[in-house]
Amino acid sequence: MVRKIERDALESQLSGVQALIANMDPDDFVGRASLQYHQNQLGQEISKLASSITNIGSVVLSFEGGPVIGSRGIDTQFAATTLNTYQELISKQLAAMETGGLAQRGPVQSRSAGKLNITSLVHGSFGFQLEEESSDEPEFVDSAVKQSIAIVDDFISAFSSGSDQLYLNALSQVDRRVLISLQKFYNTLYKDSASLKIIEDDRDIVINQNAVLLAINRINDIEVQDTDISITGELLGLAPVQRRFDFRPSDGSPVISGQAGQQLSNDYLERLHSEARLPGRIYVAKMMRRVATRVGGSFNESYTLLDLTEPASLSLPDGP
Incomplete structure (x- = not known):
């Protein structure tokens, strides 16, 4: 069972037991003890459920x-x-x-x-x-x-x-x-x-x-158009967990910010352990440019960073 449903059911039972205890005859010691035991059991089940880890979808x-x-x-x-x-x-x-x-x-x-x-x-x-x-x-x-x-x-x-x-x-x-x-x-x-x-x-x-x-x-109300583009420039920053990036094109265009693709983020985390610091280096960035146009004519533009490669001029082997 999905944990929240089970927890909500237990918390509902606990509230009911607590209400019964609050309205009991003060002289009903046996009944109070029984309900308090049940209250403690429910509390333990809720605590155990809260600490459980479920990794399956x-x-x-x-x-x-x-x-x-x-x-x-x-x-x-x-x-x-x-x-x-x-x-x-x-x-x-x-x-x-x-x-x-x-x-x-x-x-x-x-x-x-x-x-x-x-x-x-x-x-x-x-x-x-x-x-x-x-x-x-x-x-x-x-x-x-x-x-x-x-x-x-x-x-x-x-x-x-x-x-x-x-x-x-x-x-x-x-x-x-x-x-x-x-x-x-x-x-x-x-x-x-x-x-x-x-x-x-x-x-x-x-x-x-x-x-x-x-x-x-x-x-x-929207029409979405995706276009793959390649831009040479400087990677200013990449946050792989938040999956955000900032990139400065070499042609002087404004800084591009947006979402990093999932695979790129995963690759970046692995490369952190084996390569020099990626931000500050020049790359050819493959991006997806998305333009979402509303029927009225207004639009929203966004970018997703898909891949980073070194420019050909920087990746040529040294001469003899």
């Missing part, structure tokens, strides 16, 4: 609105479409993380590796718990699938957020094919007048119907 998608019949059922076509689209999102994001970006067409190589299974139903509204297939090998860090789930959920949240800045940041980072599946996901929610609650181990994200409408307006 799991998430709950819980729906309300048009396709849901109380807590008894859900429209099968809606459920199949949304779950399949969410699976697409995870598989595409996983592939983008592993390859540094997806081709505009063709199969997604990590579709089977990012496979999620329905492991239980969640009631209250109507939800599905999804989990990746666990490996026999011990996981000491979050699996790539768990990381992909968190990133996809961040995108879903940001596109429906009341903050334009969160939305624009997400728009600059999302892979183009992930964006297509995100549009499909939100269109399904909108068409069926559904709302969504996403529950992870330590957070939940609520997407009501107003938020769905906001996301739909944003996604359907």
